[in-house]
Every structure is written in C-alpha cells, then in structure tokens.
Amino acid sequence: MAKKKNLLIYMCLLLFFMAVVYTLMVKFIDVGAIAPDKSTVGFSTVNTYVKDWIGFHSTWYKVTKYSAIIPIGIVGCYGLYGLYQLIKNKSFAKVDKKLYVLAGFYVVFALVFFLFEKLALNVRPFMIEGKLEASYPSTHTLLAVSICGSSLLMLGYYIKNKKLLNVLNILTWIIMIAMVVGRLISGAHWLTDILGGIIISLFLLMVLYTVLFFMENKEKVDIKK
Numbered sequence: 001m002a003k004k005k006n007l008l009i010y011m012c013l014l015l016f017f018m019a020v021v022y023t024l025m026v027k028f029i030d031v032g033a034i035a036p037d038k039s040t041v042g043f044s045t046v047n048t049y050v051k052d053w054i055g056f057h058s059t060w061y062k063v064t065k066y067s068a069i070i071p072i073g074i075v076g077c078y079g080l081y082g083l084y085q086l087i088k089n090k091s092f093a094k095v096d097k098k099l100y101v102l103a104g105f106y107v108v109f110a111l112v113f114f115l116f117e118k119l120a121l122n123v124r125p126f127m128i129e130g131k132l133e134a135s136y137p138s139t140h141t142l143l144a145v146s147i148c149g150s151s152l153l154m155l156g157y158y159i160k161n162k163k164l165l166n167v168l169n170i171l172t173w174i175i176m177i178a179m180v181v182g183r184l185i186s187g188a189h190w191l192t193d194i195l196g197g198i199i200i201s202l203f204l205l206m207v208l209y210t211v212l213f214f215m216e217n218k219e220k221v222d223i224k225k
Contacts, residue, residue, distance in 0.1 A: 004213070005213070005214065005217075008206070008209070008210040008213060009210065011206050011210075012203070012206050012207050012210055015199070015202055015203035015206050016203050018199055018203070019196075019199050019200045019203045022195070022196060022199050023121070023136075023196060023200075025042065025043075026042040026043060026121065026122075026136060026192050026196060027042055027121055028042060029042050029043060030042060030043050030044050030045055030046075031044060032044025032045070032048070034047065034048050034051075034125075035122065035123045035124075035125070035132070036123070036124075036125070036126065036127050036132060037123060037132055039122070039123055040122070041122045041123075041190060041192075042122070042192065043190075043191075043192050046191060046192075047125075047190040047191055047192055050190070050191040051125045051187065051190065054184070054185055054187045055187050056125070056126045056186070056187035056188070057185065057186050057187055060182050060183075060185055060186035060187075061128070061186040061187070061188050063182060063186075064140055064179055064182040064183045064186055064188070065140075067140075067175075067178075067179055067182070068140055068143055068179075070175055070179075071143045071144055071146075071147035071148060071175075071179075072143075072147075074147055074148065074151050074172075075106060075147060078099065078102055078151075078154065079103075081099070081158070082095055082096075082099040082103070085099070096157075097215060098154065098157055098212060098215065101208070101211050101212060101215065102150060102154060102208075105150055105204070105207075105208045108204065108207075109142075109146050109147070109204060112142070112200065112204065113139060113142060113143075116134070116136065116137060116139070116142075117134055117139070119134075120134035121134070121135075121136040122134075122135050122136045122190070122193075123135050124188060124189065124190075125187060125188075125189070125190055126187060126188070128188065135189055135190060135193050136190070136192070136193045136196055137193050137194075137196035137197035137200055138183055138188075138189040138193040138194045138196070138197040139197070140179060140180075140183045140197075141179070141180050141183055141189075141193070141194050141196075141197030141198060141201070142197040142200060142201055143179075144175070144176045144179035144180055144183075145176060145180065145197065145198055145201035145202070145205070146201040146204050146205065148172050148173075148175055148176035148179075149176065149201060149202075149205045150205060150208055151172050152169060152172055152173070153205070153208060153209055153212065155168055155169060155172070180194065180197075180198070
C-alpha cells in the first residue's frame with residue numbers, strides 16, 4: 001500500500017513537471033511569427049503544417065463551442081447530488097466527503113482555466129468573428145478531459161448498477177474524445193494547444209485520483225479501528 005501511495009505522489013510530481021516543461025517549450029522552442037497578428041507561437045513548424053493541413057471549419061468550431069455545455073452539465077449534476085444529500089441528511093457533515101473533494105477539484109480547475117486565459121501565451125491560428133483570443137491551452141480540451149475524466153473517477157462510487165455504470169462510462173469517454181478531436185479538426189487551436197490541454201488535465205486528474213485514494217484508505221483504517 002505504501003508503495004502505491006509513493007507511486008501516486010511521484011506520478012503527480014512527474015505530470016506537474018511535464019505540464020510546466022511542456023508549457024515552457026511551447027513558449028520558447030521553434031518560435032515563429034505565425035499567428036494572424038504576426039505574434040509568435042512555439043513549435044511553429046509543426047503547428048503551421050497542421051494548421052495548413054486542417055484549415056478552419058466553422059461548423060466544427062460551433063459544434064465544439066456549444067458542446068462545452070455538456071461538461072458544465074456534468075458539474076451541475078454532481079452539485080445537485082451534493083445538494084440532495086445535504087437536504088436529505090440535514091447536515092453538511094453528512095454529505096459524502098468525496099463530493100467535497102470533487103468540489104475542490106472544480107475550484108482548482110477554474111483557477112487554472114482563468115490563469116491561462118489571463119496569461120494568453122499565444123493566440124488562435126485564425127481570427128474568429130473578427131477577434132483573436134487566447135489559445136494556449138485549448139480550454140475546451142481542458143474542460144472536456146478534466147471534467148469528463150473526473151466524472152469517470154467518481155461514477156463508480158455512486159452508480160452500483162454495473163450495466164448502467166458501463167453505459168455512462170462509455171458515453172463519457174465518447175463525449176470527451178469527440179470534444180478533443182472535434183476541437184482539433186475545427187482548426188480553432190494549434191496542435192500544441194490541444195496537447196497542452198491534455199497534459200495539464202492529466203496532472204489535475206492524477207491529483208484528484210491520489211486524494212481519493214488516500215481518503216479511501218484512511219476510511220478503511222478508521223473502520224478497522
């Protein structure tokens with residue numbers, strides 16, 4: 001058990017290191033003035049190749065833009081379930097602690113989301129509706145992988161019917177993959193923006209998984225006592 005705890009901590013540190021190093025690489029490696037406003041973007045050779053190959057597809061852009069409501073809806077579902085537990089048990093202390101952990105994850109996710117919006121490390125490959133917006137990381141990718149991924153970690157705790165659980169897991173995977181792939185082929189982001197969103201999300205999810213693992217083991221120890 002101690003080995004797994006240490007492994008999870010190392011994985012969190014490794015993914016954090018990867019996220020930081022990758023972000024710095026995007027900012028400083030193979031930088032070229034390839035953005036529409038001639039501002040610089042890292043990995044300019046590969047990003048230009050993928051941009052020219054994919055182009056911009058307004059239909060996919062709109063589909064992925066509005067599909068963001070699905071992960072937001074997932075957050076709302078867990079919020080409503082927490083509210084249900086609160087009303088039923090009439091005590092904040094009796095609400096499942098895992099839901100508090102999930103709420104904390106959502107807060108951290110929101111902070112990371114808005115941090116990168118403010119940093120604006122680069123801009124989109126194309127002007128959309130006459131404007132250039134911050135592009136790194138792809139916030140739709142961040143939203144899809146972080147929120148759908150966290151739901152995949154949580155569903156097993158609350159859905160006891162295996163068939164229903166399998167269906168929900170498959171649907172969640174489909175939504176997550178479709179949003180990420182759809183965002184890439186829409187041309188709204190550089191390839192490195194999509195990859196950045198995935199790496200940062202994996203770090204956040206590993207932290208969530210580690211906290212849940214530690215919590216479960218603490219509960220088991222408390223029960224034995």
